[in-house]
Amino acid sequence: MSATRIPWIDAASLRQALPWPHVVDTLESAIRDGASRRDLPPRTGVPVTAGELLLMPAEVGVDVGVKVVAVHDGSAGPAVPRIQGVHVAFDGVTLAPTAVLEARTLTLLRTAGLSALAVRHLAPGPARSLALFGTGPQSVAHALAIDSVRPLEHVWVIGRRPESVETVVEQLGDAGIAAVSGTPADIASADIVACCTTAADPLFDSRALRPQATVVAVGSHSPTRREVDAALVRRATVIVESRPSALTEAGDIVIAIDDGVPAGTAIDGDLGDLVRGDVTIHTDRPRLFKSVGEAWADVVVASAAVREVLASTAVV
Template sequence: MVEYRALAEAIRGVLLRGGVAPRRQVLPIPGGEFLVMPAADGEVAVCKLVTVEAHREPRVQAEVWARRLATGEVFHLPGEEITRRRTAALSLLAALVLAPKREGALLLVGPGAQGEAHLEAFHEAFPLSRVYVRGRGRERVEALLGKAQGMGLEAVEWTGEEVPEDVAFLVTATNSPTPVLPERVPPGVFLAAVGSYLPHMREVPEALLARAALYCDTEDALLEAGELQGVGRPVVPLKEALLGRRAEGEFVLFKSVGHALFDLAAARAYLGLG
């Protein structure tokens, strides 16, 4: 297992050093979609294959193939685990760079695999005072609360209408096509919206978006993320944020839809290349 901070640093390295990755190909299949995501740099070439099928569990299944270019070695890597951990590590990197607060409560909306990974990542890097969880599946909500409590954290279900004032870090990780948050969050919150990845999906309401300092994982998110369609002000890609560019707003919204460059970074970390 590669630690989340190590994965975050691998992502930082790939973004700053550069790599080649076309936009992902999305093909219709019966009952879902098939995604192909290649990427390469001077040392490693990778391709992730993903199927998204609403009638299956887990809904998203993935595998990653990586080739070390100097030796020709080929590796079959655990795609679902890489996707789970690199997505949370990406949010963590953005939080380490952009979050106005360095400690406080974590609110997780969506108690699935990504909610769990983000709990692990943020617990690894920040002193969390409390964990709030919201979700539709009772068993998953209770399982995530139990996991947080097993990590020594106070954890409760969020059932209110307003985001609690002690929340410093907020993660939405759902496949909802409609907003899952109210129209206000406490000032200074870092919000990672990682669930929606298509133009018709929107986890964050427009009124909330209008008050946010806007960031995204790559410029592809401007075309793919429902929240960012038609936004009439700058959205700062994470690479530019790493170089010092900043957006203005009452709180930070980091929108990620995923990208093959992050799979490349994760493969490098899993192969010990950093």
């Protein structure tokens, strides 16, 4: 291996290199090229004393990468981030490492970017209001990403701790997005609902949703946890990141099938179907996008960041 120093791309450099429209457009282009339908090894989880280590490798075109993430169990206190880690990017030809990226921000960008892409295709053009469940970094990222495809006029922030809700409201306000503290009942007025929590059980009764509401659920990659109820899966137009991962890792889908939703009709299409226009979006029912986080999207976003950063002077 060359002794050349491998660049480190930190959180600030990632955000500077990849504004939300760039993230969403990059993901859409990759999906149109078939990136989301590549055969990938399953996410590897290794239990450790303080939580879990996740290993996520993938190859997309000429780009190769692996993300190693530590998910903390909270035992060290609230000051410790729940997710920390690195993504190592490799040259697809020589397999030489080209950069190491801060994985927490990369995960925020790819997850919220995929949700915003789904909203771009699922939510009607006039959609302007968001009910946001969760008060962590992923919640803030989702509001910002969704705002880049459907400019938001009103956001309800829904969480268990009033002080955390107020922090998110202030962060969104600083970004120019009008937000207030909300309750689950506010889904009845929302055009878009984003679920970014660690909940194990449904966050709301989906019968209260507006007929054309778009729901995105990203909080879990466990088949035993869910943020939305089976009734929503039964009646919504359901789009998933990919069918294999949804049927094994997405509790929102797996539990709904266990509760009686026919497996053959639980999913209407994947992201590839959606961006190519190969799935019918029913105008008289809600739309649901469920993702669990896949390594191909990490590689796509990381590779775009590496190209942008290495072409500039932002490498530290």
